[in-house]
Amino acid sequence: MSAAPKSRLGRGLxxxxxxxxxxxxxxxxxAAPAPKAPPANTETLTGAPGYAEIAVSQIEPSxxxxxxxxxxxxxxxxxxxxxxxxxxQPIVVRKVGDSYQLIAGERRWRAFQSLKLKKIAAxxxxxxxxxxxxxxxxxNLQREGLNPIEEAHGYASLIRDFDLTQESAADRVGKGxxxxxxxxxxxxxxxxxxxxxxxxxLSVGHAKVLLGVTDAARRKLxxxxxxxxxxxVRATEKLVQGDRSAVxxxxxxxxxxxxxxxxxxxxxxxxxxxxHLGARSAxxxxxxxxxxxxxxxxxxxLQRVLAKIGVEL
Numbered sequence: 387m388s389a390a391p392k393s394r395l396g397r398g399l400x401x402x403x404x405x406x407x408x409x410x411x412x413x414x415x416x417a418a419p420a421p422k423a424p425p426a427n428t429e430t431l432t433g434a435p436g437y438a439e440i441a442v443s444q445i446e447p448s449x450x451x452x453x454x455x456x457x458x459x460x461x462x463x464x465x466x467x468x469x470x471x472x473x474x475q476p477i478v479v480r481k482v483g484d485s486y487q488l489i490a491g492e493r494r495w496r497a498f499q500s501l502k503l504k505k506i507a508a509x510x511x512x513x514x515x516x517x518x519x520x521x522x523x524x525x526n527l528q529r530e531g532l533n534p535i536e537e538a539h540g541y542a543s544l545i546r547d548f549d550l551t552q553e554s555a556a557d558r559v560g561k562g563x564x565x566x567x568x569x570x571x572x573x574x575x576x577x578x579x580x581x582x583x584x585x586x587x588l589s590v591g592h593a594k595v596l597l598g599v600t601d602a603a604r605r606k607l608x609x610x611x612x613x614x615x616x617x618x619v620r621a622t623e624k625l626v627q628g629d630r631s632a633v634x635x636x637x638x639x640x641x642x643x644x645x646x647x648x649x650x651x652x653x654x655x656x657x658x659x660x661x662h663l664g665a666r667s668a669x670x671x672x673x674x675x676x677x678x679x680x681x682x683x684x685x686x687x688l689q690r691v692l693a694k695i696g697v698e699l
């Protein structure tokens with residue numbers, strides 16, 4: 387018999403939930419083994435320790451939710467599945483005052499709201515803020531999937547809000563420290579490029595290459611070029627290498643004919659042109675004459691650049 391497949395994360399959601407005490411068994415010894423969860427079936431859940439059907443209106447979302455977007459299509463599909471098959475897995479909540487706060491299962495809760503269902507099967511646990519945030523992040527990573535930027539914000543929240551190191555945050559979610567550190571680096575990208583990553587227009591591989599470009603304006607331009615041309619990660623590496631060579635060549639050409647003060651002014655003009663046009667621009671300047679080179683990618687990009695400089699076709 388083959389071995390059971392290993393979980394994608396070192397520590398699964400179930401193992402961490404076991405550390406959060408079921409509300410109906412809060413006074414039992416900590417040494418007692420965690421009870422096995424009953425089948426995810428609303429008929430058996432209502433009478434099981436730690437499980438109950440609670441009012442949908444009594445539940446509030448978690449302030450530690452890493453997921454930033456809940457697409458209408460995905461929620462509609464989930465709602466239809468629940469309508470036809472029922473709820474296959476209960477949500478996880480904790481008691482906060484007179485209400486319940488979600489730990490895991492916000493999409494399921496939202497689907498119940500869209501179906502105008504009054505009650506939902508839930509597992510009620512006792513968990514502090516740090517445990518609640520960790521459980522919610524793992525739930526999203528394992529079950530529902532986060533985009534790379536949402537994942538990075540999830541790690542950043544654990545570290546910032548609960549004073550954790552990268553290593554301890556990685557240990558809590560069962561990831562390697564290097565994985566967490568590399569994911570956090572994505573947050574150093576500009577907002578536009580992060581948006582491209584979040585929407586799946588760029589991959590993490592593309593982002594890693596772009597992180598090697600120090601100039602923010604040039605990096606933003608390269609991100610747009612990658613998307614417009616549909617470049618692979620390998621092609622992106624070549625593009626960035628060529629960009630570095632071109633920048634180095636331009637610096638040499640400018641430095642040869644003008645003073646260092648004028649070279650700095652030319653570099654500033656290039657930066658402003660590139661930012662304004664959304665296209666890489668080079669100012670080839672000497673003491674008496676020069677030329678401006680504007681790069682574009684395809685006919686559509688050419689029309690966009692021409693419109694920027696007021697040229698009508």
